Amino acid sequence: MIVETTINETLRKNQLSVTDSRKKILELFLQTQGALAHSDVEKQTGTLFDRVTIYRTLQTFVEKGIIHTIPTADNSVKYALCIDECTEGHHHDNHVHFVCDECNTTFCLTHVQIPSVKLPGGFTGKQTDVIISGICSRCGNQ
Amino acid sequence: MIVETTINETLRKNQLSVTDSRKKILELFLQTQGALAHSDVEKQTGTLFDRVTIYRTLQTFVEKGIIHTIPTADNSVKYALCIDECTEGHHHDNHVHFVCDECNTTFCLTHVQIPSVKLPGGFTGKQTDVIISGICSRCGNQ
DNA sequence: TACAGCTTTGCAACTTTGTTGCAAAATAAA
DNA sequence: TTTATTTTGCAACAAAGTTGCAAAGCTGTA
Secondary structure, three states: OOOOOEEEEEHHHHOOOOOOHHHHHHHHHHHHHOOEEEHHHHHHOOOOOOHHHHHHHHHHHHHOOOEEOOEEEEOOOEEEOOOOOOOOOOOEEEEEEEEOOOOOOOEEEEOOOOOOOOOOOOOOEEEEEEEEEOOOOHHOOO | OOOOHHHHHHHHHHHOOOOOHHHHHHHHHHHHHOOOOOHHHHHHHOOOOOHHHHHHHHHHHHOOOOOEEEEEEEOOEEEEOOOOOOOOOOOEEEEEEEEEOOOOEEEOOOOOOOOOOOOOOOEEOOOOOEEEEEHHHHHHHO
């Protein structure tokens, strides 16, 4: 169980009103190891909140830098907490994400170094996202 | 202008019937430097084909390995030709894509080496996608 | 070239996903 | 407690994607 104080503090720090939906959705992310899609949040909160509220809450969290979006090869958008306090300047610039082919969980690998890529002439890179798919530690060790 | 023979051959090689929509959509990809979203194809072909036909054609092309999907940070799916004959085993395993923040074009950088990433213990990577955003050569040189 | 068999297309209807405006409810500050 | 501001839920809508099925189009063979 996550201490409610932590959740409230996080919201206050980000100048957000403390509301039921925000508390519950933030708690969900804190409890979840992997990333969540909008539909996941919707399923896990049942009929507690309106669909629109969930959209707006996720959007707000992204704007405040509490969560970030993850690129996926299919059309789904996924969100994940930035676990490290890399949040300093609210720049979630470089990320490595791991999607398990078996259980379909998305991991945000914060402790992995982003490799630098040589770009062709004239191209200037700002942000690099790496998505690796394969088998995660849980599914591999069975 | 792309030779029609090339298009027909590509379709035949992949055991696909040669139809107007397939010819036209494949031609579009051959003419386009960047990647295309479903909506781009729709706009560029006008009322020539039904929306459903475009969906199905893109899906077929992906299955046959003629094009591949590109992960994006927003929710849009993009498709691009695999230009190199890396198609040998129909395994489009590793890709570097570049999205220009300015003109929003997506480039499939086939000649860029994919860096290897050290994964945490227990994780086994199979496919790596790298998405770099920034300024492309066209927009930078102006 | 014509025909039979198979594949593809277009239509209609539907589901899912995401957005916007606005009044009511909840929260924050005084 | 009261007031000002923020957030929520509803309704209505727009966009994106899917499915079944009959009609039309392709392919191979004669």
